[in-house]
Amino acid sequence: xxxxxxxxxxxxxxxxxxxxxxxxxxxxxxxxxxxxxxxxxxxxxxxxxxxxxxxxxxxxxxxxxxxxxxxxxxxxxxxxxxxxxxxxxxxxxxxxxxxxxxxxxxxxxxxxxxxxxxxxxxxxxxxxxxxxxxxxxxxxxxxxxxxxxxxxxxxxxxxxxxxxxxxxxxxxxxxxxxxxxxxxxxxxxxxxxxxxxxxxxxxxxxxxxxxxxxxxxxxxxxxxxxxxxxxxxxxxxxxxxxxxxxxxxxxxxxxxxxxxxxxxxxxxxxxxxxxxxxxxxxxxxxxxxxxxxxxxxxxxx
Amino acid sequence: xxxxxxxxxxxxxxxxxxxxxxxxxxxxxxxxxxxxxxxxxxxxxxxxxxxxxxxxxxxxxxxxxxxxxxxxxxxxxxxxxxxxxxxxxxxxxxxxxxxxxxxxxxxxxxxxxxxxxxxxxxxxxxxxxxxxxxxxxxxxxxxxxxxxxxxxxxxxxxxxxxxxxxxxxxxxxxxxxxxxxxxxxxxxxxxxxxxxxxxxxxxxxxxxxxxxxxxxxxxxxxxxxxxxxxxxxxxxxxxxxxxxxxxxxxxxxxxxxxxxxxxxxxxxxxxxxxxxxxxxxxxxxxxxxxxxxxxxxxxxxxxxxxxxxxxxxxxxxxxxxxxxxxxxxxxxxxxxxxxxxxxxxxx
Numbered sequence: 001x002x003x004x005x006x007x008x009x010x011x012x013x014x015x016x017x018x019x020x021x022x023x024x025x026x027x028x029x030x031x032x033x034x035x036x037x038x039x040x041x042x043x044x045x046x047x048x049x050x051x052x053x054x055x056x057x058x059x060x061x062x063x064x065x066x067x068x069x070x071x072x073x074x075x076x077x078x079x080x081x082x083x084x085x086x087x088x089x090x091x092x093x094x095x096x097x098x099x100x101x102x103x104x105x106x107x108x109x110x111x112x113x114x115x116x117x118x119x120x121x122x123x124x125x126x127x128x129x130x131x132x133x134x135x136x137x138x139x140x141x142x143x144x145x146x147x148x149x150x151x152x153x154x155x156x157x158x159x160x161x162x163x164x165x166x167x168x169x170x171x172x173x174x175x176x177x178x179x180x181x182x183x184x185x186x187x188x189x190x191x192x193x194x195x196x197x198x199x200x201x202x203x204x205x206x207x208x209x210x211x212x213x214x215x216x217x218x219x220x221x222x223x224x225x226x227x228x229x230x231x232x233x234x235x236x237x238x239x240x241x242x243x244x245x246x247x248x249x250x251x252x253x254x255x256x257x258x259x260x261x262x263x264x265x266x267x268x269x270x271x272x273x274x275x276x277x278x279x280x281x282x283x284x285x286x287x288x289x290x291x292x293x294x295x296x297x298x299x300x301x
Numbered sequence: 302x303x304x305x306x307x308x309x310x311x312x313x314x315x316x317x318x319x320x321x322x323x324x325x326x327x328x329x330x331x332x333x334x335x336x337x338x339x340x341x342x343x344x345x346x347x348x349x350x351x352x353x354x355x356x357x358x359x360x361x362x363x364x365x366x367x368x369x370x371x372x373x374x375x376x377x378x379x380x381x382x383x384x385x386x387x388x389x390x391x392x393x394x395x396x397x398x399x400x401x402x403x404x405x406x407x408x409x410x411x412x413x414x415x416x417x418x419x420x421x422x423x424x425x426x427x428x429x430x431x432x433x434x435x436x437x438x439x440x441x442x443x444x445x446x447x448x449x450x451x452x453x454x455x456x457x458x459x460x461x462x463x464x465x466x467x468x469x470x471x472x473x474x475x476x477x478x479x480x481x482x483x484x485x486x487x488x489x490x491x492x493x494x495x496x497x498x499x500x501x502x503x504x505x506x507x508x509x510x511x512x513x514x515x516x517x518x519x520x521x522x523x524x525x526x527x528x529x530x531x532x533x534x535x536x537x538x539x540x541x542x543x544x545x546x547x548x549x550x551x552x553x554x555x556x557x558x559x560x561x562x563x564x565x566x567x568x569x570x571x572x573x574x575x576x577x578x579x580x581x582x583x584x585x586x587x588x589x590x591x592x593x594x595x596x597x598x599x600x601x602x603x604x605x606x607x608x609x610x611x612x613x614x615x616x617x618x619x620x621x622x623x624x625x626x627x628x629x630x631x632x633x634x635x636x637x638x639x640x641x642x643x644x645x646x647x648x
Contacts, residue, residue: 136342136345136346139346139623139627139630140622140626143585143588144588144603144622145619147588147604147615148607151606151607151608152353152354152359153357153359154358232588232589235589236589236604238607254479258479259487263480266479266480266483267480270479273471273472273473274468274471277471278471
């Protein structure tokens with residue numbers, strides 16, 4: 001990471017980003033933001049890891065006497081249409097969504113890095129062919145392709161993961177390829193090659209460390225996207241099975257009670273998607289500012 | 302961003318002057334080139350769609366026979382398989398579909414019980430109406446909010462708008478739609494919760510359609526809004542830091558003139574290029590919003606087709622969406638070339 005930073009400095013020759021003086025005043029604000037985001041993420045991960053084993057979710061536990069209760073001290077998020085506690089269900093749903101999201105994001109990143117590295121390392125004809133493939137995939141709307149795959153392979157956890165991976169590897173492949181192409185022309189690679197380094201050594205010692213931070217950032221940012229994608233599929237009834245507490249299928253199940261005026265079964269699953277997304281985006285933004293300060297104002301998400 | 306001073310000077314102080322009439326010739330040539338390039342893409346997408354279907358456990362015979370397939374004899378099923386052409390190899394089936402599609406025969410939709418071309422023809426207008434309304438609203442409101450936020454970066458309004466934009470960008474459109482249904486239709490009771498016409502009414506009058514379209518279009522617009530706001534804010538804010546604006550201020554122009562005639566004009570250029578490339582996101586949003594509001598559009602039909610594993614409809618709609626994305630890309634490049642003559646129509 002330090003390596004990439006140094007090479008950037010000599011390469012781009014930037015000094016202070018414009019507006020750095022203005023930004024200095026909000027440094028404490030930025031640090032606060034990073035801490036809040038990190039704290040939220042730790043809280044989410046802890047909740048997802050600790051709560052489900054301690055308080056297992058009984059899908060069959062129906063308590064019709066307590067159905068559709070508004071938020072109260074006993075049920076902070078209220079209860080759903082068959083009297084189940086929504087806070088507990090939301091935590092379980094977030095666990096499922098996070099799990100699917102992380103696995104799918106990992107798969108997408110590995111696929112994207114492999115394709116991008118192939119294109120960037122081979123160059124020439126195969127590079128153009130791979131990039132045409134990327135263009136091809138990016139001209140089909142993601143959710144539509146996901147819907148198509150899931151519909152053909154029957155809804156379930158694995159089709160959802162595959163559909164997310166197959167639609168989300170494009171950006172990583174582009175990033176890795178661009179990075180590799182720019183690295184290929186750097187003097188230190190020439191120096192390594194002239195010094196007699198083997199292809200393997202150049203790839204492992206020089207290219208990989210420079211590409212990994214980028215790919216890692218892409219992977220982290222991919223997790224919210226994957227969660228979003230999974231919840232959209234589940235909401236449409238094409239994702240995880242309806243009895244499984246996933247955030248999207250919970251929002252779908254809440255549609256009936258929404259028309260009866262109960263807003264809480266809809267509101268809270270959505271918030272459970274928004275808050276982790278913003279926390280990840282905030283942290284990733286801070287990371288990007290550290291590794292690549294020139295693109296200070298690049299949009300996240 | 303420090304920007305490139307020389308390019309700014311050449312663009313006459315950030316206000317690119319449009320030629321008297323658009324250069325139709327180069328634009329037509331670009332459109333023709335893109336149309337040629339689109340052919341292999343569309344062919345590849347159709348082939349990919351057939352390949353995915355062939356690799357999946359989806360069986361057209363079972364889909365066609367439905368519950369009757371459970372009791373039918375193997376002989377009948379084989380006969381049916383032969384009649385449907387499902388026993389032929391993948392390239393042959395693809396070729397049949399392709400030649401049929403060129404003559405307007407896209408097969409029959411099992412889930413909606415109508416020819417696919419008829420389903421598309423009946424529904425595409427409603428989707429276009431919804432998307433156009435939403436897009437127009439998103440562009441207008443996004444530009445307005447983005448300029449207001451960029452006017453004083455770091456100010457209270459800027460921070461409020463940016464925070465709201467990030468939150469909305471993280472929010473799933475179906476969730477926004479459900480909350481809008483709750484707020485607009487149930488709590489306030491001012492707008493209908495979905496559909497195209499009032500219940501019990503057979504004719505679709507303009508007034509009814511407007512009332513029913515308002516809420517879904519608004520939700521779709523809000524789901525697209527954050528992107529516009531953030532990009533306009535970025536573009537205008539960067540332009541405000543550049544030399545033409547400083548020059549305009551030094552000449553003593555009014556702040557409003559500087560903001561709207563100088564900063565906004567050059568700041569909107571990058572946004573313009575990306576407007577057409579928002580078509581995939583618009584389609585994604587429409588898939589969710591139309592489903593939430595039971596809007597009788599093509600996106601809702603896609604979801605129905607997927608739940609019913611209706612391959613002919615799904616394949617046609619996937620190809621249609623790809624074509625829409627390609628048209629969007631072409632539009633954005635044409636717009637950019639028109640707005641900034643330095644770019645030209647070479648792509």
